Structure formats: structure tokens, C-alpha cells
Amino acid sequence: MMRISTVVHILGFLLMFLGTAMVLGVPFSLYYGDSDGQALVISAIVTFLAGFAAFRFSKFGGDIRPKEGFAVVSLSWIFFSIFGSLPFLLSGAIPSFTDAFFETMSGFTTTGATILTDIEVLPHGILFWRSLTHWIGGMGIIVLSLAILPFLGVGGMQLFKAEVPGPVADRLTPRITETAKILWGVYVLFTAVETALLMFGGMNLFDALCHAFGTLATGGYSTKNGSVGHYQSAYIDYVIIIFMILAGTNFSLHYRFLRGNFKVYFRNHEFLFFLGIIGVASLIIGTDTFFKTEENLLKDIQDTLFQVVSILTTTGFGTANYEQWPFSSQIVLFFLMFIGGCAGSTGGGIKVVRLFVLVKFIYSEIVRLIHPHAVVPVRIGKTTVPRDVITNILGFFILYVFLFALGVFIMAELGLDIDTALGSVAATLGNIGPGLGNVGPTDNYAHIPFLGKWVLSLLMMMGRLELFTVVILFSPSFWQK
């Protein structure tokens, strides 16, 4: 039986935090003389009071059990997106609730799919809030993937436990708190460094902060209609490329690096595989586009690298319209949408380590056919992956494929063409943002039918919360006593 009071209590606490965060955009609103400050303040008060009421009239049950854990995780993304859409609605920036919810869910899931056709007309407080939803979402994901889901055994996440020294405790709660603090330190530090570097390249504080939020969270909301391409700056492109790679890497590696273990990256098999994918994909696309479009070589390398890293890490920033690239390059980018970042990063998708395990598993199956009585372990480095974890990962992959197919079917039934159906589902389930077809890098999601926006919102949430966390809520077993 689920202790609803515990769930409400935690959600209340989180909403009070959200309400407080909403005020952060007000200084920018005042500085730029925009009229959206009031909307932010009212939204903040409403959210905080709702949270306070929930917190006050409920009681924490002592600890969190699996069912409550799943409920808290899914419900917090849903309630954050409901309350988080208030600033958009109250300021009039996005008048429709469906659109505002889509935009906010896209923010908190660090997807970056937008329904806005003109971003630059928005007041600064709202733009700041929009980028901040990414950053807050990213914080949530780091804790979720390194401290919560491993204990719940979702999709083989047991593998990805943060190897961060912390108080060893039987209870989940204190460990989460400690891990969160350490990893958020890294997250805040990287955000500050990127902001400084972007300002050094000519951005003002506002744009630099917003782009740093979008990068570290692998979100992809920009403050410019032309995304990062707006700046036409190789320096800015490369700064963002480097920070997208960092954001797509397991944050516990960064922590250990900062503690003085400088070789930690190059001893991590997932990270090396991740770099390998970037290398191979860039080589294929770079060659393809260079010979077929006859661009300048340096610019070709820059654009290719940016787009490969942006899509693989599921960020979704753009500097080039890849829909004008050869179709063979687009197919590579399309496949990258499924891979995603490393486990324990803010990146979405299937995750590099899972792909790594899948490939090794297939090889072990082949060897087993040749030597039926041999024991063929699947290893990552020197660690043997337990059979149960492999099974969880296989299950995750299959569910990902099924949900993708179901999503494409629904979007097709709603009238989308093949490119747009494939692109929109891959880009939302994988939390990338821009897709292909009519939701490509120069388009947006405004024209998606009403029902389609809700389906895509659900896909963003499922993709972000490692599928099972959300799918479980649709299972009758979950609701049985």
C-alpha cells in the first residue's frame, strides 16, 4: 500500500523549492524593463503556497519505499510542469495551457522542443525562467540517475550508482541528500565556468547564463531564434561543444577528477566508447558533407562536430540546418538520437553504457552458440555485469523500441508525415528537441495537433525518467494493495 501522505509531503517540499526558483528571473525582468516580473512573482507565490499547504497537511512516513519512490519521481515532473507553466500563461507569452505545459515539460525533461515560433520577442524574465527549467530538470536527473533509480533497479541502473563517498546508511534518504550535494557542486561549478567563458566570447550575462543552463542540462533552449548559430562564432561553438561533452559524461567522473584522480576519464570504458561514437559519427558525416556540399573544411569540421555532439548528448542546440545535409548524414544523426549520453549525465536517450552492454551481450550470445557449454560473461572493463542487470538493460532497450513504434503509430494516425512522425517521436523520447521533417532544426512543434502535443509530452517524461518509472504507473499491479 502506498503512503500517500509521504508522497504529498515530499512533493510539497519540492514545490516550495520550485516557487522560490521562479523569483530568480525577476532581476532580469527589472533590469531590461520588461513587464513580466509580476507574472513571475504571482506564479512563485501560488506555487510556494500550494507546496506549503501540501507539506503542512501531510506527514513523512519515516522512509521511502519503492512504490512511493516511483510515485514521487513521476508526480514531481508532472506537478513541476503544471506549476512551471504558470509564468508562461500569466505573462501571456504562451496563452494555451497545452502549449505552456508542453514547453515546460520540454524544459524540465531537458528536451528543448519548443512550440514558440519567435523566441526573441519574449520578455527576459520569461526567457530566463524557460532556460532555468532546463537547469532545474538537469539537477533532478543527476540525483535521479545516480542516487535514486539505482536503488529501485530500473533498467539496469544498478550499474550506474554514483561511486561517491558518502555516509553509508541503510536508509535511502540521507544517502540521496549527500550524493546530491556533492554532484550539484560540480554542476554549479561547470555552469559558472561555462558562463564566464561564453561572456569572454562576447555574450552578455543573461545570454551566457541561459546558454550555460541549456548546455549543462543538455536541454537546448536558446534565447535566440537562430540558436547558437546566431553568434557565428567558432570560439562559442567550441566552448559549447566541450561543455556539451562534459554534460553528457557521468558526473561522478567529474567529481573524482576534481578530487585529483586525473586519469579517471580514460579508465572509464563508457566514456571512451562515448568519445569513439563522436569520432566515428563525425568522420562519416564530415566526409559525407565535405564531398557532397563542398564546404570550407574548417567550417565543415566545426559544424559536423557541433551537430554530432549536440544530438548525441541530446542537447539539441543548432548551428547548421542539417536537413540540407545529404540524407546519409541525416540517418547517422537520426541513429545518434537513440544512443544519447553516458549514464549519470544529464543526457537522455538509451545511454552509451546500455548500448555497450547490448553489443557485448550479442557477442556473448554468438560465442555461446559456438561453445554451448562455455560461460561467457559480459564485462565492462574488469567488472562482470550481473545477469540480472543485463536482463534489465535488454528490457529497457525493448521497451524503448516498443514505445518508439507506438509513438510513431499514434503521430501517424494524427496525420503527420513519415519524417515528422519519426523525427518528433525520436526527438522527444530521446529528449533531444529538434527532430526531422516539420520538427527539424529550423522548425518548431507549434503545428503539432493538440492531442499530439500531449502524447509527445508523455514521451518526453517517459524518456527522461528511464521509461519504467512512468510505465509502471499504467500497470494494474502498481495499484493493487
Next chain:
Amino acid sequence: MMRISTVVHILGFLLMFLGTAMVLGVPFSLYYGDSDGQALVISAIVTFLAGFAAFRFSKFGGDIRPKEGFAVVSLSWIFFSIFGSLPFLLSGAIPSFTDAFFETMSGFTTTGATILTDIEVLPHGILFWRSLTHWIGGMGIIVLSLAILPFLGVGGMQLFKAEVPGPVADRLTPRITETAKILWGVYVLFTAVETALLMFGGMNLFDALCHAFGTLATGGYSTKNGSVGHYQSAYIDYVIIIFMILAGTNFSLHYRFLRGNFKVYFRNHEFLFFLGIIGVASLIIGTDTFFKTEENLLKDIQDTLFQVVSILTTTGFGTANYEQWPFSSQIVLFFLMFIGGCAGSTGGGIKVVRLFVLVKFIYSEIVRLIHPHAVVPVRIGKTTVPRDVITNILGFFILYVFLFALGVFIMAELGLDIDTALGSVAATLGNIGPGLGNVGPTDNYAHIPFLGKWVLSLLMMMGRLELFTVVILFSPSFWQK
């Protein structure tokens, strides 16, 4: 170490059989006064002599071990396609070896993808041979899937062992022979009945036989440019629908039915799931096409049912140009390409029972998350599927997805557009035949680039031989002593 002599011995025996079969088209050649009889006779002699030489100068090593089993299976499809292309080459019907090999591999793998633009100009002996490659391929598949692969443990095929009473023996060889005889009896009987029913509907013996070959093997080669649509006959459509369903069903069910167990079909969960898929897909597409194209209702039902059954069973006969149907209907057909027929049928694809196990497995993973200490077995009816078999099936599915993605990537690199790349790979890997885009139901594979035809031929073979049987040959472990 592989005993090459044993492999050569078996291949030689099979080639002698193939050479003999080639002569079967000669009577039709003579009857219709065509000039292709000579090409068939020369091909038959060359093939028989090659087989005889191989058989004579090699020795059977006593039994067949896994490595030899895998080698025999893959090599027999390759050599059948090489020698089987002789009639096309020698008669001048298909002058290019690449094209002739593609057409023959497509025949023996019961795919039905053709490079011919005009089928009706071909002489009758050649047309008969073309359809016969399907029928021979289908015979091979029944034995392979019910008597050989289960013992080799490929992709969970352990589940699909023929439950046919036969001499219990430790050795593989006598059991294969006995099972083969029984199941081929059913196969021949059904072919004879369908031929008679088609003749009753107005086809001549030649066309009726060729279409029966194409149906029972779930192949799809027709003797008419308009495929089955040529006949414009509801009677013929429904006869073929019923026999496609029978061909897509586990042949050991048919055997047990004919032995008097009349309830066997409706006690088989895979068969019920298979009918369910046909029902649901037909309902979706039928509604879709009826309201969007405003066809006559009876004709709409007939066309929908025909196309759904033709694609799900991986036959590939056509009565309607489904590329003119709404895109949402095409997406459903596209997904059906992946499912395929039942295990132990002549149908290709992933197979219904595997999908059934995958769905049940995902559900068991969800229940396990809610009750971490519960043991959640995956069951088909009353049988619990062993953990190892589930793992094999998961591996099969993942390899299918990987090979599909790799195939699409290669076809895109070769310059195909998105629809054609997706369609051609899905339709060859799944052994359907016609796909989407420029390889749709009214097109053919003639325009596919040279290298692409070889890649698609390999995909047909991989799909037909349950992937691992072929992929294993690319693994270094296989070649180690």
C-alpha cells in the same frame, strides 16, 4: 575444428537434389513451346554433376556438430542461389549475375523481392523455376526451424521444437529425416489443395501451381505483373488469404490437426495471438482506408485483409497499391513487416511467439520493480519459458534491430531516399518482398545500386536463417580451432 569433408558431403547431396528439381519446369516449357527447356536441362546437369562430385569425393563424419550445422545451413542457401541462378543466366532471362543471384536468393529465402520489370515476357520453364525456388526454400525452412535450429539453440528456437512423434534418438540426423518427412507431407498436401482450389477459380494448372508455391512458402513471386490483383477475383483473393494464414502457422499444428486433434489451433497461444494481430491491424487499416478513401465496404475489407495477411505472413502478394492508402495505414503495414509469421511456419520476420514472449517479459520486469523479491515467470499458456530461452529471444530481437539500422544506414549511404531505405531493408530482412518508396508494391528492385543488391541479398539470407546462423560466420571465434 570443423570437419569440412562432412559439410561438403551434405552440400553435395543437396545440390544433386536441386539439379533434379530443375528439370521439373521442362514439361511446361515444352507444352507452351518456349525455348527455355535447353537452359533448364543444362543447368540441371551442371548442378547435379557439381553435387555428385562434391558428394563422391568427401565423407560423412558420422554425425553433425554445431559448427558443421551452421556451416551447412548458410552454405546451402548460398550454393543453392549460385547454382539456382544458372537457368536465369543461361536462358538470357536475367543476363547479370548480380541480378540473377538476387532473384534466386530472394526465391530460396521465400522473400519474393524481384529485379524483373516485366514478368509476363519470361518463358514458362523459367517462370516455373522461379516459383519453385520459393517452394524448395519453404521446405528447407520448415525443417530448419522445427528440426535443426532448436537443437542448435538459435534465438530461443528451443521453444519451437516440432512436437511430432518420431524416433527418439541421441543423434540429430535420424530425427531430422523423420520430422522432415512428416511435415513435408503436410506441405505437399496443402500445396495440392490450394492448386486445385485456384484452378476451380479459373486459373490454369501452371498459374495455379506457381501461386500455390508462392503462397505455401510465403514467398510472393507471381506469374503476372499485377500479382494476384491481376485476377480481380474475390474468390481467388480469399483462397489465397486462407492459405497464407495456414502457411504462416506452425506446421506441427497442422500435422496434429490432420491426426485428429481438431482443437489444436485454438489451444495454441501463438496462433491466437497471430489471429489477434491480423484482426487488430485489419480493423485499424480497414477503418482508416474506408473513411479516408471512401471505397466500397466489401472491397475495402477484401483488400485490407489480403494486404494485412500478405505482409504479416511475409508473403508479399499484392492486390492493392497500399502506397496510395493513408500514411497511417502504411505505418501499420510497415510494423507488420517486423512481426512476421508463427515459429515453425514458412513465414519470416521476428515471429509472433517471440513478440509474445517480449511483451510478457516487459510486463514481468514491471512487476519485478514493484515487488523486487517476487519471482515472476514468463509463461506461454501453462509452460514457463526458461530464463535462457528468454535471453536468447531478447538477443534475437536486439540483433534484428541492429541489423535493420545497419542496413538502413548502408542503403542510405548508397544514395537511397528514406522511404526506400527503410522499406527495402525491412522487406528483405523480414523476407516480405515488396517494401515502401521506390521498392513499393508497384515497383521492383531493378534500380537498386549494384552493391545494394548484394547487401539486400545478405539481409534476406540473415533474416531467413534466424540471423545468428549467418552472423556467427563473421565471428572470429567460429574460425578458431
